[in-house]
Amino acid sequence: MTALLYILLAIVIAVAIWQITSIFNLKSTIATEKDNNTQGILFAAFGIFFYGLMIFSFWKYTVVLLPEAASIEGERIETLYIITMLLILFVQAITQFLLFFFAFKYRGIKGRKALFYADSSKLEAIWTIIPAITLSGLVLYGLFVWNDVMDASDADNPLIVELYAKQFQWEARYAGDDNELGRANVRNIKGINTMGVDMTDKNASDDIPVRELHLPKGRKVIFKFRSQDVLHSAYMPHFRAQMNCVPGMVTQFAFTPSLTTEEMRENKKTIAKVAGINKIRAEKGEDPYEFDYLLLCNKICGASHYNMQMKIIVEEEATFNSWLKNQKTLAEIIK
Amino acid sequence: MSDHHHKETFITKYVFNTDHKMISKQYLITGIFMGIIGVFMSMLFRLQIAWPDHSFGIIEAFLGNHQDGGVMSPDFYLALVTIHGTIMVFFVLTAGLSGTFSNLLIPLQIGARDMASGFLNMVSYWLFFLSSVIMVFSLFIEAGPASAGWTIYPPLSALPQAIPGSGLGMTLWLISMAIFIASSLLGALNYIVTVLNLRTVGMKMVRLPLTIWAFFVTAIIGVVSFPVLLSAALLLIFDRSFGTSFYLSDIFIQGEVLHYQGGSPVLFEHLFWFLGHPEVYIVILPAMGIVSEIIACNSRKPIFGYRAMIGSIIAIAFLSTIVWGHHMFVSGMNPFLGSVFTFTTLLIAIPSAVKAFNWITTLWKGNLQMNTAMLFSIGFVSTFITGGLTGLVLGDSALDINVHDTYFVVAHFHLVMGVSAIYGMFAGVYHWFPKMYGRMMNKTLGYWHFWITAVAAYGVFFPMHFVGLAGLPRRYYSNTAFPLFDDLADINVVITLFAILGGLAQIIFLANFFISIYKGKKATQNPWKANTLEWTTPIEHIHGNWPGELPVVHRWPYDYSKPGLPEDFVLQTTPLYDGEEES
Numbered sequence: 001m002t003a004l005l006y007i008l009l010a011i012v013i014a015v016a017i018w019q020i021t022s023i024f025n026l027k028s029t030i031a032t033e034k035d036n037n038t039q040g041i042l043f044a045a046f047g048i049f050f051y052g053l054m055i056f057s058f059w060k061y062t063v064v065l066l067p068e069a070a071s072i073e074g075e076r077i078e079t080l081y082i083i084t085m086l087l088i089l090f091v092q093a094i095t096q097f098l099l100f101f102f103a104f105k106y107r108g109i110k111g112r113k114a115l116f117y118a119d120s121s122k123l124e125a126i127w128t129i130i131p132a133i134t135l136s137g138l139v140l141y142g143l144f145v146w147n148d149v150m151d152a153s154d155a156d157n158p159l160i161v162e163l164y165a166k167q168f169q170w171e172a173r174y175a176g177d178d179n180e181l182g183r184a185n186v187r188n189i190k191g192i193n194t195m196g197v198d199m200t201d202k203n204a205s206d207d208i209p210v211r212e213l214h215l216p217k218g219r220k221v222i223f224k225f226r227s228q229d230v231l232h233s234a235y236m237p238h239f240r241a242q243m244n245c246v247p248g249m250v251t252q253f254a255f256t257p258s259l260t261t262e263e264m265r266e267n268k269k270t271i272a273k274v275a276g277i278n279k280i281r282a283e284k285g286e287d288p289y290e291f292d293y294l295l296l297c298n299k300i301c302g303a304s305h306y307n308m309q310m311k312i313i314v315e316e317e318a319t320f321n322s323w324l325k326n327q328k329t330l331a332e333i334i335k
Numbered sequence: 336m337s338d339h340h341h342k343e344t345f346i347t348k349y350v351f352n353t354d355h356k357m358i359s360k361q362y363l364i365t366g367i368f369m370g371i372i373g374v375f376m377s378m379l380f381r382l383q384i385a386w387p388d389h390s391f392g393i394i395e396a397f398l399g400n401h402q403d404g405g406v407m408s409p410d411f412y413l414a415l416v417t418i419h420g421t422i423m424v425f426f427v428l429t430a431g432l433s434g435t436f437s438n439l440l441i442p443l444q445i446g447a448r449d450m451a452s453g454f455l456n457m458v459s460y461w462l463f464f465l466s467s468v469i470m471v472f473s474l475f476i477e478a479g480p481a482s483a484g485w486t487i488y489p490p491l492s493a494l495p496q497a498i499p500g501s502g503l504g505m506t507l508w509l510i511s512m513a514i515f516i517a518s519s520l521l522g523a524l525n526y527i528v529t530v531l532n533l534r535t536v537g538m539k540m541v542r543l544p545l546t547i548w549a550f551f552v553t554a555i556i557g558v559v560s561f562p563v564l565l566s567a568a569l570l571l572i573f574d575r576s577f578g579t580s581f582y583l584s585d586i587f588i589q590g591e592v593l594h595y596q597g598g599s600p601v602l603f604e605h606l607f608w609f610l611g612h613p614e615v616y617i618v619i620l621p622a623m624g625i626v627s628e629i630i631a632c633n634s635r636k637p638i639f640g641y642r643a644m645i646g647s648i649i650a651i652a653f654l655s656t657i658v659w660g661h662h663m664f665v666s667g668m669n670p671f672l673g674s675v676f677t678f679t680t681l682l683i684a685i686p687s688a689v690k691a692f693n694w695i696t697t698l699w700k701g702n703l704q705m706n707t708a709m710l711f712s713i714g715f716v717s718t719f720i721t722g723g724l725t726g727l728v729l730g731d732s733a734l735d736i737n738v739h740d741t742y743f744v745v746a747h748f749h750l751v752m753g754v755s756a757i758y759g760m761f762a763g764v765y766h767w768f769p770k771m772y773g774r775m776m777n778k779t780l781g782y783w784h785f786w787i788t789a790v791a792a793y794g795v796f797f798p799m800h801f802v803g804l805a806g807l808p809r810r811y812y813s814n815t816a817f818p819l820f821d822d823l824a825d826i827n828v829v830i831t832l833f834a835i836l837g838g839l840a841q842i843i844f845l846a847n848f849f850i851s852i853y854k855g856k857k858a859t860q861n862p863w864k865a866n867t868l869e870w871t872t873p874i875e876h877i878h879g880n881w882p883g884e885l886p887v888v889h890r891w892p893y894d895y896s897k898p899g900l901p902e903d904f905v906l907q908t909t910p911l912y913d914g915e916e917e918s
Contacts, residue, residue, distance in 0.1 A: 146670065
């Protein structure tokens, strides 16, 4: 690939030098009829390149995209996303076609006079009202989904989990039997109490700190986010979930996992994507990769921002419960 | 330029010059210089993204102690993206674009002898120059320049413990930007006053070319929003240097608790984006004005929907000040605010759509003169539409959750306000070069420049949407830490190749520009057969622009191909013909 790069560079530089010599052809300044013709045709060609690039990208790169959403809220977002995307592609296809087609069709010819057409309130009205109506629909639908997704009410006995961010690591804390997190503040950080939990709070002792996040399928999870140093962003792309972690305040986000890790591994799109990844890894002589959900940092936070991750495992609720039972509570860890 | 009655020394000509035409050229040259640095940086960090483990001689040569055996350090990668963003947004696309063309065109197109205050105008340029010098200087300090992203969110930007660039580098960044803001306010006030007070006889507001409308409204947005960034920067300086806690609270870093208590980074985000979002319109509106003018002139047709174009500029400007929260949907602010900002944000799509349709309709049944400026203007409409449409995803709070801060955002804003605004700037340079330097630029080189740039720009930013939709966050030094992203390696190589191609294509422009200043063909008075007033001034620059009386305006600027008139253009200074109705 680098060889290709150098070849490309050499070609570009050669063309540039060759063309720069033509600067000394001082007469070549204003477009002639011949230029209008050539450039008009080039616009038509560019239009074809442009549609080609779009089609090629969709054909070649769809496989790298995220598989379907793994949460109930994410599925709603996905539907809205697909509708929006279809609309975008529709408008894009038409407007770009008109633009390049007009550039080609009306390329200047000597002696032809352009149409003096300065205004039309009818046309202006059409392309104010149609976008306005379409957008009203999108806004309403969008707000409906947004309110739904951002609803972090604890109506159906949700699981409470704290995600804790620091340079350059994630930690998590389950609220334990009482399902209430103990108070915490960075001023309490000491030794193994890395999240600064206030151990005098009665809700704190049954809290369970972990370094690998397990979630039950089908139960709503309310995440409470904290950060101890700079801004971080908890990004869980497969669940279409993201929220910033802000020092000095607690932020929250909720979703209901709908596919276990195992189910996602058997998803058709996941299989295709993983196959693609493993082909590349095999070429480089690396171990094959197995799919896992991930929590990433998505807000610039320092040198190792690019490597701040935590594995997420979604499992059936019974498996999850027995896993959680085997974890040590804070009271057991911090004597 | 040389036939003046009084003798000019180097100092009076280039340093204490209050003539708007000279100041405009100073802005342009400084902007081009900063642009070279900004684009070069992007090529360096694209090398890192495409080949994260590869050792490059060029990196070893340029980065000194910020690299290890030809591989750049993560800190310096972040510094590069930070300074690239800062330079491109503020120094190239704000000062370089708006500064150049507002200064050149406002007096010339409204029929004024100079800006309302030539002195303030001169001060404005030199403050910009000073801030550029400080910003460039910050690249050479030992701990590296600011590296918390161009949005400099605290606490990262406030704490040198968090990232080395937040030490002296960040201090210099803040000083540079404070001076920059002062410069841009002086400029903007001058533009507003000049447009309101110094229009020549007959130049009603509804006879102004759309360029002037765009510059005028841009200046108003600047005056409204830049002071807020200044206050945000001052409070950050207080937090950094004087121990206040406006933005900081409950911080534990490197084993110790800091004293800060009670502040919130979210406050900074609000203040920053109250400028930050209008800023993208400060960047794009002048380009829209330039493009409207050039498309009309080269289509030999009136701009379609002149009044709707003015209305949409004003609507965009108004809405731009009440949408900043769409950068903060997942910042932790109240979800209800998210709903409000979704609503206002998607409203902006309406005036933007009106503008796009009007440009396309202006081309319809025109007689398109394919000058280089016209190519870039058509390119502008294309990238503006492509980039603008994905705004429907990002502006919708529910959809933003998943693509926020990914490469999808990078692709979106680079197309809609990066590439588009740069196209607008190139179009302006090619079109008004004869006015600036009295010579013509070479068109063959212009064609090569446009086509390579156009292919490269889409080659970079179209595939980049997919990288973002695959979930890759922006500002990652490398994506090798995640096997999940291994299959993006190929796309990243393609993007980098196109980025290098596009970057190198700018050499063609630079050669064309600088050689044409000295060797270009001498321009005629009105080479593009345009209607506006700047083409009635003498080719040689004179102080006061018009040798005798100021011109008197009798018509709007878009009487191209008007039926019944002898030619397909008619200067604004031409009185109505017998029996002709004003359009």
